[in-house]
Amino acid sequence: MPVKSAPKKKVSKSDSYECQACGLVVSVDEVCDCVDVCDIICCGQPMKRKEVKAKATKK
Ligand SMILES: [Zn+2]
Ligand SMILES: [Zn+2]
Numbered sequence: 001m002p003v004k005s006a007p008k009k010k011v012s013k014s015d016s017y018e019c020q021a022c023g024l025v026v027s028v029d030e031v032c033d034c035v036d037v038c039d040i041i042c043c044g045q046p047m048k049r050k051e052v053k054a055k056a057t058k059k
Contacts, residue, residue: 011038017047025050 011034016027021043032038039046 010034011040016050018050019043019045019047021045 011028011031013028013031016025017040018025019042024042024047026040026042026047041047
């Protein structure tokens, strides 16, 4: 069977999602098997992925 490349950003481990309505933040412990992009719903709307920048080890 043909293997489709995934253009959409899938949920990946340690991603963080933030609810724009209540500010709840969740992080992904385990990835799911969703074929398409997985929406995490809070307050009736999909949570947005939080861009986590790599921490600069500044000292
Ligand atoms: Zn899913
Ligand atoms: Zn919420």
